[in-house]
Amino acid sequence: MIRQQRRKWMGSLLLLITALIVSSTPFQALASLPDELRLFEGSLAKWQFSMPVTGTLTNSNPDILHINGAEAKQVNVDLRKPLSIEPRKTGEAQLQLKWGGIPLKAVTVNVLPDIRVIPGGQSIGVKLQTAGVLVVGHHLVDTGKGKWSPGEKAGVHVGDMIIKMNDWYINDMNDVKKIVNEAGNKQQPLDLLVVRGKEKLNVTLTPAKDIKDNEFRLGLYIRDSAAGVGTLTFYEPKSGAYGALGHVISDVDTGQPIVVGDGQIVQASITSIEKGESGNPGEKFARFFNESHILGSITRNTPFGIFGKMKDRPQPSAHNTPIPVALAEEVEEGPAKILTVVDGQRVEEFAIEIVNVIKQHFPATKGMIIRVTDKRLLEKTGGIVQGMSGSPIIQNGKLVGAVTHVFVNDPTSGYGCYIEWMLQDAGIPLKKGQLKAG
Structure with missing residues (x-):
């Protein structure tokens, strides 16, 4: 009888200790680590557990990852101190953390090539030639x-x-x-x-x-071309690839996406702006500028915009050097800024707030909800207006996405897409470690 009570008491104590451990901050930090982690080459990740123990970390590929600065397959780690993961080159490595021989966590790390682009913001004129002729009506x-x-x-x-x-x-x-x-x-x-x-x-x-x-x-109404104005999102100087608009170009009559046969982008200059208000989205009005000077080609028209090659770095520019891009999982709720033009050709920075980050495991245009907070932009445009789509979104010094849509009943707010999806459509895939369909 006494022995049974002792077993019962010991079992309850063990359950209590287990519950305390599981609910502890260090354990929660360990549990919150993803099973798969994506890092850019040359970046640095830190893990903080604050566990009063030492352990070992096994690294399947020391050529790809260094742990706490060490190029070794097994590293003794003090879990009271931050643990640093340094990607050295592209590839994949498996990390396994153990304590006293007991496995605590296994993580697959995909190291992606360092991608840097020049953010845009410039207004561009878009001239599309269809791949065939589009039927827009009967007569x-x-x-x-x-x-x-x-x-x-x-x-x-x-x-x-x-x-x-x-x-x-x-x-x-x-x-x-x-x-x-x-x-x-x-x-x-x-x-x-x-x-x-x-x-x-x-x-x-x-x-x-x-x-x-x-x-x-x-007995058919047909169309072979389309033209309009949008905003350049980025330019990748190594390949000459660019992305713009952040959304597909559809035919005005049929609503069908236009299949590109040929196309060019040229400079555009903003002449005036119709201010947005609830129920009536505003609009940028612009004229094509120096049409004989072709900035680049248009080879694709996708749900994330138009893509092709540019001959040279776009001008005028708010950024003269490339900046890093952010993975979808790096985007945070909080302050950010957009680059866009509201007068002539001058690219300016305006403050926004990323108010909601939508987790996506496959490409979709509505990845984040943004709100314009900049008083100057609100006074000038009322918020997000037509022609602003494609304006790059920058957060923590990285290009994270592009403006895509405005809320009709609230022009101060709208959607943005993750830059990751635009890079893929521009022919700059992240290759290893793409987000998987859920």
Whole structure:
């Protein structure tokens, strides 16, 4: 009986000690370490446990990581003191912390290449040529015997991209006019290759002759280009790659993302600003400046903006030297700043607050909620306005993201995307250690 009571008492005591250990600050610090850690080459990470014990840390690859300055596979560590992890070169290493031979924590460390970019903020003019011609509507052709749309009758939809006519690849409406008239005069149907979403379809269409202007028509409204103004996010000097806008360019009529055939960016100058207010987002008004001077090409139009190559560092610039970029998990709630233009071509810094950080395990445009706190910007624009998308967000000396959207009912606030996703679309992947889909 006494022995059973003693066992019961010892068991309760053990449970109490275990509960105290688990709830202790050092144990919580240990438990909070992720199973996977990403670090940039040349950076430094510190772990603080404040545990009154010594242990050993096993390092699977000392060439990649140094522990407390030591290049060794096993290091004795005093857990009362900060433990430093220094990435030496790109690659992967396994760390295992033990105390008295008992495993406490295992962490996989991915060391990523040091990426530095020049933050933008400049206003740019965007000129896009579509990869084919985009169908934006149907119209009726008056043949004298009736009115109909040959395109609609053939099953061509609004939002379709026509990329080929009778074995000819097209991206210009002048080419379309010539091919349609030739087919009509020969009284031959047209074989079209149409892109609809992710599908490619073959469509046969017979042009109809409009009696008013004696021209053959498809009965389709089509568009082969788009133009607008946005903000440059970054320029990577080693590769010449850039990213801008922070969101996809969609056709104004169909809402479909524009597939890029060709495109250029040029300088733009802000002429005036319509101040934003609740229910009515404001807008930057600008003119293309020195259009003959092409700043760069446009090769991609993705959910995170436009991307391509630039010939040289953009001017004028608020930063003349590259700065580090931040991983998505490094972004914190708190003060930050954006770079943008509100007058002419001068890039200025404005204070903002990152009020909410959204954890993402896959690319998505709404990674953080931001609020403009700078009085000068609020007086000038009312907050975030159209044309400001792509403005770089800087926190703790690192480029962390870009402005993407404004809240319609609160122009002082909006969304931003993580710079990590824009770097991938610009062809500057982080390679090892990408965030995994959850």
